[in-house]
Amino acid sequence: MSTTCFCDSGKKWFCYPCEQLICESCKIRHENHAMEESGSLQQKLSSRLPSAIKLCVQAIPNLQDQIDQVDTSVEEMERRVNALKDQLKSRFEVLQAKLMVHHENLRQEADNFLTNIKDKSNQKKELLQTKVSTIESIRDRCHNDDGMDIMDSLKLDDLCTRILDDVKNQSSIIHKIPVICFSVKDNDFEKEIGELFGVLRLDVEERQYKPNKSPLTKSSEGLVGPKLAFPALPVRTGQKVSAIVQTSSNDIIIGYSTNKVITFYDRNAKKQKSRELPIYVQSMTSTSSGAVLVSENKGSKVMKIESKRIELFFDASPFKAFGVLCSKLERVVYVCCQSDEHGHIYVITYEGKLTKIIKKSAEGEFLFQKPHRIAEHSSCRILYVTDPGQKMLLAINNHRQCLFRYNGGPERSNFIPIDVSFCPSINCTVVTNWKGNSVHQLSEDGSFMSLVVSQRDNLLYPTTLLFDCLKRIWISHKDKVTVLKCNFTTS
Numbered sequence: 001m002s003t004t005c006f007c008d009s010g011k012k013w014f015c016y017p018c019e020q021l022i023c024e025s026c027k028i029r030h031e032n033h034a035m036e037e038s039g040s041l042q043q044k045l046s047s048r049l050p051s052a053i054k055l056c057v058q059a060i061p062n063l064q065d066q067i068d069q070v071d072t073s074v075e076e077m078e079r080r081v082n083a084l085k086d087q088l089k090s091r092f093e094v095l096q097a098k099l100m101v102h103h104e105n106l107r108q109e110a111d112n113f114l115t116n117i118k119d120k121s122n123q124k125k126e127l128l129q130t131k132v133s134t135i136e137s138i139r140d141r142c143h144n145d146d147g148m149d150i151m152d153s154l155k156l157d158d159l160c161t162r163i164l165d166d167v168k169n170q171s172s173i174i175h176k177i178p179v180i181c182f183s184v185k186d187n188d189f190e191k192e193i194g195e196l197f198g199v200l201r202l203d204v205e206e207r208q209y210k211p212n213k214s215p216l217t218k219s220s221e222g223l224v225g226p227k228l229a230f231p232a233l234p235v236r237t238g239q240k241v242s243a244i245v246q247t248s249s250n251d252i253i254i255g256y257s258t259n260k261v262i263t264f265y266d267r268n269a270k271k272q273k274s275r276e277l278p279i280y281v282q283s284m285t286s287t288s289s290g291a292v293l294v295s296e297n298k299g300s301k302v303m304k305i306e307s308k309r310i311e312l313f314f315d316a317s318p319f320k321a322f323g324v325l326c327s328k329l330e331r332v333v334y335v336c337c338q339s340d341e342h343g344h345i346y347v348i349t350y351e352g353k354l355t356k357i358i359k360k361s362a363e364g365e366f367l368f369q370k371p372h373r374i375a376e377h378s379s380c381r382i383l384y385v386t387d388p389g390q391k392m393l394l395a396i397n398n399h400r401q402c403l404f405r406y407n408g409g410p411e412r413s414n415f416i417p418i419d420v421s422f423c424p425s426i427n428c429t430v431v432t433n434w435k436g437n438s439v440h441q442l443s444e445d446g447s448f449m450s451l452v453v454s455q456r457d458n459l460l461y462p463t464t465l466l467f468d469c470l471k472r473i474w475i476s477h478k479d480k481v482t483v484l485k486c487n488f489t490t491s
């Protein structure tokens with residue numbers, strides 16, 4: 001049934017979620033939608049617009065200032081980069097000079113070594129030459145002089161023996177030729193040049209240039225060394241935990257996608273009671289008034305459970321309902337909806353009237369494929385939505401602008417995000433990675449910080465998670481629910 005009104009006249013109503021004018025007879029097809037009479041809306045707008053436009057015009061100088069700031073910051077950066085280049089050049093010149101001196105020293109050493117060797121060799125040659133001359137003179141005397149007396153003969157004999165001994169020893173003393181080499185390898189160069197010349201690091205802190213300081217300034221802290229708060233809660237074989245929620249009275253409720261029942265636990269994980277439901281559970285959210293909203297697994301209904309009553313809160317048909325979130329800030333309920341085409345998020349008033357549809361970004365692009373679970377930042381108007389279809393976690397502000405898309409960081413190739421939660425005490429977002437058997441902690445700008453839990457902690461196929469009021473994380477995974485106490489590092 002189309003909700004578009006093709007009638008020519010009598011369009012007396014404006015439908016907010018459909019963003020169109022409709023006539024009295026088409027009104028019936030928008031019964032769950034937030035609507036307003038077009039005449040009074042027009043009147044409101046015409047009284048509101050002039051002042052709104054005036055405010056916008058007044059913002060022009062501010063924008064102009066920002067344009068100037070952009071120019072000056074680029075100029076400043078250019079100045080700094082040029083200064084850096086000068087520094088690099090002088091560093092290079094210093095290193096070049098030092099290297100030249102070093103080179104000269106090495107050459108000088110090599111020359112000295114050679115001169116030294118030559119001197120010693122000449123001395124040795126002279127010594128040997130003297131010996132040769134002595135032997136020759138002995139030989140000559142023997143040939144020419146017959147009347148050598150016995151004493152002379154003995155002296156000569158003694159001399160000959162000494163010379164022969166000497167020659168025998170001398171020949172073994174002659175130095176071997178040394179291996180001459182210069183021992184620097186090419187990869188040493190790379191290492192050492194880095195040390196000598198330095199490494200370039202160009203940091204651009206984007207946030208610094210944002211004109212308005214949003215509450216997004218507190219630095220994120222890390223979760224470290226999670227410990228079991230108490231033994232894991234067993235889950236009966238065949239039952240799949242699909243939602244864990246804490247009520248305003250601090251009870252923990254666990255819901256199942258395979259069983260039409262919810263179970264209540266106290267804060268220490270002691271089972272209190274069970275309650276039957278008319279539907280299987282896909283997702284749950286708690287309201288500040290103590291009620292719990294439950295979306296239907298493989299269905300379109302969102303039920304409201306109060307102390308005694310269970311009633312229909314909203315029907316998203318023909319779409320399937322997934323993650324539900326009761327916003328503490330906006331006094332609305334978000335419902336992730338999936339169909340064969342692009343998914344969307346319904347924004348519903350506390351009274352159960354559809355008031356907005358989040359489907360496309362401000363730039364007109366489809367935001368979601370399979371929006372699954374949703375969380376909100378505690379102080380800013382930011383929604384975090386997991387989309388296993390796109391294998392992404394998206395962060396969207398209240399102007400439907402996508403702030404970041406997180407693709408799994410180090411587990412990019414292995415990332416199927418299921419549930420997401422925002423932890424106000426450390427200002428960070430955590431997301432379960434079903435495929436990677438892990439829980440990721442992200443900083444506010446959507447960059448990976450750490451694995452809070454991983455396969456090494458025996459986590460298998462994590463699905464839903466809850467941050468409770470005692471800063472513990474409840475994580476459902478294969479056949480159990482693990483509750484971890486987390487320590488926080490303060491950076």
Ligand SMILES: [Zn+2]
Nearest residue numbers: 005007023026
């Ligand atoms: Zn019509």
Ligand SMILES: [Zn+2]
Nearest residue numbers: 015018030033
């Ligand atoms: Zn409508």
